[in-house]
Amino acid sequence: MNRKLMSEEKSAPISWLFKMAWRDSRKNRSRLLLFTSSIILGIAALVAVYSFRDNLQRDINDQAKLLTGADLTIDSRNAIRKPVAAMLDTLGDQRAKQLDFASMLYFVKSQGSRLVQIKALQGDYPFYGELETTPAKAAKAIKNGRNALVDRTVMLQFKAKPGDSIKVGKLSFAIAGFLDNAPGQTGFSTTIAPVVYIPLQYLPETGLATFGSRIHYSYFYQFNQPEQLPVLLKKLQPLMDREGLDLETVESKKRSTGRSFQDLSRFLALAGFVALLLGCIGVGSAIHVYVNEKIAAISTLRCLGVKAWEAFFIFLIQITFIGLAGAIAGAALGTGIQFLLPVVLKDFLPVEFTMQVSWIAILQGILTGLIISVLFALPSLLAVRLVSPLNAIRLSFEPVQASKEPLKWLVYFAIFLFITGFSYLQMESWIQAFTFSGSIIAAIAVFYGLSVLLLFLVRKTLSSGLSYTWRQGFSNLYRPNNQTLMLIVSIGLSTALIATLYFVQGILISKVSLSTGKTQPNMVLFDIQSNQESSVAALTKQYRLPLMNQVPVITMRLEEINGKNAADLAKADSLKAQPKGDGNQRRESPGRAFKGEMRATYQDKLTPAETITSGKWTGRVNSPSDKIYVSLDQGYAERINVKIGDRITFNVQGMLIPTIVGSLRKVDWGRVQTNFRVVFPLGVLEEAPKFHVIMTRVPDMKVSAEFQSQVVRNFPNISVIDLGLVLQVLDELLGKISFVIRFMASFSMITGWIVLVSAVRSSKNQRLREIVLLRTIGARGGQILRITAIEYLFLGLFSAAAGMIMAITGSWALAVYSFGTAFQPPVVPALLLFGSVTLIVVITGMLSSTGVLRRSPLEVLRKDS
Numbered sequence: 055m056n057r058k059l060m061s062e063e064k065s066a067p068i069s070w071l072f073k074m075a076w077r078d079s080r081k082n083r084s085r086l087l088l089f090t091s092s093i094i095l096g097i098a099a100l101v102a103v104y105s106f107r108d109n110l111q112r113d114i115n116d117q118a119k120l121l122t123g124a125d126l127t128i129d130s131r132n133a134i135r136k137p138v139a140a141m142l143d144t145l146g147d148q149r150a151k152q153l154d155f156a157s158m159l160y161f162v163k164s165q166g167s168r169l170v171q172i173k174a175l176q177g178d179y180p181f182y183g184e185l186e187t188t189p190a191k192a193a194k195a196i197k198n199g200r201n202a203l204v205d206r207t208v209m210l211q212f213k214a215k216p217g218d219s220i221k222v223g224k225l226s227f228a229i230a231g232f233l234d235n236a237p238g239q240t241g242f243s244t245t246i247a248p249v250v251y252i253p254l255q256y257l258p259e260t261g262l263a264t265f266g267s268r269i270h271y272s273y274f275y276q277f278n279q280p281e282q283l284p285v286l287l288k289k290l291q292p293l294m295d296r297e298g299l300d301l302e303t304v305e306s307k308k309r310s311t312g313r314s315f316q317d318l319s320r321f322l323a324l325a326g327f328v329a330l331l332l333g334c335i336g337v338g339s340a341i342h343v344y345v346n347e348k349i350a351a352i353s354t355l356r357c358l359g360v361k362a363w364e365a366f367f368i369f370l371i372q373i374t375f376i377g378l379a380g381a382i383a384g385a386a387l388g389t390g391i392q393f394l395l396p397v398v399l400k401d402f403l404p405v406e407f408t409m410q411v412s413w414i415a416i417l418q419g420i421l422t423g424l425i426i427s428v429l430f431a432l433p434s435l436l437a438v439r440l441v442s443p444l445n446a447i448r449l450s451f452e453p454v455q456a457s458k459e460p461l462k463w464l465v466y467f468a469i470f471l472f473i474t475g476f477s478y479l480q481m482e483s484w485i486q487a488f489t490f491s492g493s494i495i496a497a498i499a500v501f502y503g504l505s506v507l508l509l510f511l512v513r514k515t516l517s518s519g520l521s522y523t524w525r526q527g528f529s530n531l532y533r534p535n536n537q538t539l540m541l542i543v544s545i546g547l548s549t550a551l552i553a554t555l556y557f558v559q560g561i562l563i564s565k566v567s568l569s570t571g572k573t574q575p576n577m578v579l580f581d582i583q584s585n586q587e588s589s590v591a592a593l594t595k596q597y598r599l600p601l602m603n604q605v606p607v608i609t610m611r612l613e614e615i616n617g618k619n620a621a622d623l624a625k626a627d628s629l630k631a632q633p634k635g636d637g638n639q640r641r642e643s644p645g646r647a648f649k650g651e652m653r654a655t656y657q658d659k660l661t662p663a664e665t666i667t668s669g670k671w672t673g674r675v676n677s678p679s680d681k682i683y684v685s686l687d688q689g690y691a692e693r694i695n696v697k698i699g700d701r702i703t704f705n706v707q708g709m710l711i712p713t714i715v716g717s718l719r720k721v722d723w724g725r726v727q728t729n730f731r732v733v734f735p736l737g738v739l740e741e742a743p744k745f746h747v748i749m750t751r752v753p754d755m756k757v758s759a760e761f762q763s764q765v766v767r768n769f770p771n772i773s774v775i776d777l778g779l780v781l782q783v784l785d786e787l788l789g790k791i792s793f794v795i796r797f798m799a800s801f802s803m804i805t806g807w808i809v810l811v812s813a814v815r816s817s818k819n820q821r822l823r824e825i826v827l828l829r830t831i832g833a834r835g836g837q838i839l840r841i842t843a844i845e846y847l848f849l850g851l852f853s854a855a856a857g858m859i860m861a862i863t864g865s866w867a868l869a870v871y872s873f874g875t876a877f878q879p880p881v882v883p884a885l886l887l888f889g890s891v892t893l894i895v896v897i898t899g900m901l902s903s904t905g906v907l908r909r910s911p912l913e914v915l916r917k918d919s
Contacts, residue, residue: 071364075371078351082344086372090380090427092337092808096330097384097423099801102391103326104415107319109392113408118308123180123237124150124274125283129300131270132651138297145286146275150177151254155269157262158773159208159250160221160766166212167762169773170205171247172222172262176254180237181276185251192216192231196253201230205248220250223260223770227252262771264583280304298648320480322395327476328551329801330423331494332544333808334430341373342434352441362439369438373431374424381423385416394797422476429472432465470495497550497860498543504856505542512848523837527844530824542853548805549857549891550864553884557865560880575602575727575749577758578775579765582746586769593768594750597761603749605655605728608742612648613710614703615696619648654704654732656739660719663727669698669717675737682738683716690731691718704732706742807898843900850895854888 079086114121128142143149154173161167175196185193187203195201202220209215209232216231233249257263277283283303294301352365360368389411396407470491478487509531516528531538582590591601613619658673660666672683686696696702700715713734721729728747752758755778762774828838862879869877 071367072371074355074368075375078348078368079372079376086344086376087379090337090376091383092333092340092805093330093377093380093423093427094333094384094387095801095805095808096326096333097381097419098388098391099326099329100323100422101385101388101415101419102395103319103322104418105389105392105412106322106395108412108415109408109410110319112410113406114311115308117406118304118311120180120183121237121311122302122304122307123182125181125277125280125304126275126287127302128273128275128294129270129302130298131268132298133269134271134297134299138293141293142273147278148178148181148276150175150179150181150274152176152179152272152274153254153257153263153269154272155262156247156773157222158762158766158770159204160763160770161212161214162219162221162226163214164212165763166759167766167774168208168211168248169775170208170250173249173251174254174257175251177274179274181274183237185233186235187230188232188234189216195230196251200225200227200253200256202227203231203233203251204229205250206232206234208248208250221766221770222250222252223262225256225260227256260770264771323480326801327480328494328547329805330426331473332547333805334426335498335540335544336805336808337377337427338430338434341431345369345434345437348438349441352438356441362441365441366435366438369435370428373435374428377424377427377431378420380427381420384423385419388419389416426469426472429465429469433462436461436465497547500860501543501546501550501856502539504859505539505546505852508542508852508855509538512852523840524844527841528848530841530845531848538849541849542856544805545807545850545853545891545895546856546860549854549887550860553858553861553887554864556883556887557861557877557879558868561865561869561875561877575751576777577750577752577761578728578777579748579750579772580607580745580775581771581773582748582769583771584744584746586772587746587748590748590765590769590772593764594748594761597752597757597764599750599752599757599761601748602751603728603747605657605747605749606739606744607653607655607728607747608706608734608739608744609651609653610707610732611651611705612694612702613705614701615694616701652731654734654739655728655730656734656736658736661727661729663722663729665720667718667720669715671717672735675735682711682713683735684713685717685719685733686715687721687729687731688718689721691715706739709742711738807894839900843896846896846899847892849899850892853895854891857891858884858888 119125126146134142152173152175154171156169157172158167159170159172185203187193188206192201192203196203202222204214204220209229214220214229216229218229219226220229221227233251236249236251252260263269287301287303290301293299348369355365355368356362392412393409396409473494474487474491477490478484480487512528513532516525518525579590579594587604591604594601660671666685667688669685670683671685675682684702691697696715698715698718702713702715704711704713719733721731723729727749752761758776758778762776765772765774825838828841862884865879866877869875
């Protein structure tokens, strides 16, 4: 074998390279496996998300008919004209009709009330699947007499049971049973809007289908030959567009549901990819230390005739197989973790989730892990090519200059392309992909710069009068191959992810918690008819509640914009044929802009939630001949593509009212109060048909329950929103969403911890030599232990400080520029997180170093010799 190596003309065979890689790894396999363990959690997160995505998409495809309950659904926000309704009655082999709207539900026995979603049903819907009820026969009971199905959560809240009586509007119903599930219903949707089914035939007697009622009309159809649907839909589409009707089929439901959860899967995959990147940073740094320790052995091989590229391939083979082992381990772990994701996301899933092993997801995870681990190891491995035979005798005073390797920059570029390509596969937008990749690199660069700054400041300010152990502990952060900056980046970035999530959740909760203030309303009464307004106001005063806001609401439709109706604008848009990605991409289609009704108000001054951004506010029209200047929400104006001075004609219950856009407003939609897209001045709409909204504040839950019960008994058509309950539901929603995000962010946190352990273990030999030197000059075991603790104390402080600084800065920017609110970081949670990260780093560093501290100098010297 040596004769082959001494030959300058002949290269070593491939088999020999694999043998050398195997032999050299024998003493380092546990160490190499520890290096690659940094990527295991990142791969596990990706495989879990990919498997979850594949299984969910399969279940959505398999259960799409159960989601819709029909082959075709036609929806309208307005009552359908009789000729159109007569035509719709001829469609399908089976038909059903449903009217749904928000209303108050009153429990006669407990005298409790709750805002629910009433669904008045006629027919055998759902045609696929069933209404799941307890008892099972209750689903059929609503077709026979005045019976109702009430959502289980509401039944439990008011301690109701089948047979109890409820009131919907003016009419009483008997509870036939618990409603457990319905087509398209998720666990969380029932928390936000509990559903109550009643027979459609009794809806007129409830008195709730009156003017101003926001009723949604749905028509369900079942076809014995659903393959004929595409032809039928093509014929129906012009009529649907003209009448403002929406169509939904099984295929469109598949696409819309799949898109919704595809966005979630992409986000979760990116979160897992961040953990993988952190792990790869650790791998790259650990391989750098490993290669530096191997330079003497590489020089010896070079002296024996091994070529530079052959030496490079020996270590590349090692890293490739170790990376493959880590990727396979991560894929296996991810396959198990995927069983946890449905538990975490169960309240958001619209289908019954079934678990299967996704081999495509496993293959994707293994390939991703293998490629990225090799890419991040290459910058350090390329230095092997620069090791010359002379380094065997000159290494002590002439180290390898890896920075002169030009191929390193090509590898860095390949890493950037890989990150960008992976991001594009998730986001399907090159702009977003480059933004994400640039943000990752910028974040790492900022952390690196912040780490250097912190080390520099402490180094300059550290007093020379401190004891030797403190000065030595801090100085250890500067030892060669110490990986201090890499550890601060990885641990700090993980800390920043967790802290930012917590801070942003607090910002969102505080932004919508304005109603908890003593001067803010916490109860809204709407659907108040004009002849009821004074009576409701008197009842409110009777309970000694303040009338904080009384707002008239007028229902209207868009008729024309600058003299063009929906058909004209649709034709103009088709002629323009604007390319995808144009600046007008946010504009609503003409059909959407003119479809359905909108609700507007009139007022003579702005509310605290409104600010004029352009134009001039007009609060009153003095003469019928005066021009009418309206104010539009600026976001709505952008969507329908209008500006100051444009003419808009509104259809108010059959009366056409020409107006001019006089001003645009910035509306704080997050503020809990009545906000409108269109505001008229006084002197125009006072005589138009309308309903009213009253806002008040109740002091406690007892008064709230009593007041709501009295309103429901006296005015069954009026709905009441308890904003305290809304905030409670919102808090629960944000809590569940943040738990999902924290679940994925925990992969980054644990990866940072593994990187820390790997870094400590990779510098074990160097620490052994330092301890020998310290003990040789008389250092005691206790001193060395304190020096090590102080070193990791500084490392933990710097990592936590860098992470918290980034989290607070990022949260402040989000609060001010995205949410438009002030930001005050929660001191106690921030200090707890800061202390926890520091403590974890110290404990981990000490536990990983105890083996080094126990070794005697003589044992180390014998081993080295």
